[in-house]
Amino acid sequence: MTSQDTPKTLPVFNGISGLADRYDGYILDLWGVLHNGVEPYPGVIDCLDRLRAAGKRVCLLSNAPRRCASVTEKLSGMGITPDHYDHLMTSGEATHEALIDPPDGWHAALGKRCLHIGPPRDKDVFEDIGLEMVEDPADATFVVNTGIDDFDETIADYDPVLKACAARSLPMVCANPDLVVVVGTKMAICAGMLAQRYEELGGSVRYHGKPHAPVYRRCFDLLDIHDRQRIVAVGDSFRTDVAGANAAGIDAVLVTSGIHLEELATAWGEHPDPRKLAAAAAASGHIPVAAIPHFRW
Structure with a gap:
């Protein structure tokens, strides 16, 4: 590989605070970003509180195959309550709607x-x-x-x-x-x-769900932010989160301690190897504007 072929490195921030001024609306993935299916990751609830205190609008977007009410209940059981976000949308809800109204x-x-x-x-x-x-x-x-x-x-x-x-x-x-x-x-x-x-x-x-366009349009309607340059999606998957954001015309931030952990970092919460991150993004064809080790302020 020549120097011209070397993938461009991506900025890696310690947390969302390094990007907070750029955006008014946040579309956040759940599994691999906010929680591991059992409990929230360290720093997540504090980060959600800080985003809300800063006046940011937060829409949770999950590929959970369940309707919003059941996901809301599951999140609340983990300590992530409706006070921590503005809206929630799921692939299960999108599926339900498509079955009712083809x-x-x-x-x-x-x-x-x-x-x-x-x-x-x-x-x-x-x-x-x-x-x-x-x-x-x-x-x-x-x-x-x-x-x-x-x-x-x-x-x-x-x-x-x-x-x-x-x-x-x-x-x-x-x-x-x-x-x-x-x-x-x-x-x-x-x-x-x-x-x-x-x-x-x-x-x-x-x-139904990420990375397909209809579910992002639902999130845009819920956030009610017309300038899409002021909306960012945060997720842990090149294939769904980053690809979906790219296709929807908004920025994406990759959390590297999710499903790509073994590929990008040596341990949970550690900064990824910049060359591995750039190469993985180039190989996927889905490019985030930045990465963070895990979702924290």
């Missing part, structure tokens, strides 16, 4: 007999909208995929049902485009990984 012909043709791939905790995505839930792919007209039942499961555990659905050409609605998520100290696969496998099998999939 945004296109593909969704309108789904029918009413739904097979759910995912745990019972995600059922609010499709409840109370007049669907007939079925257990057998032979009885279904479409699939709602919210992810795995147990965090130790693999793609292989789901191949039989995915193949059975693909054999019937059932369309799949994916309520979480994420491939993996940090749960405590380990990685678990998400609905996006199952959806990718389904596409490999020839299945047709529509995704």
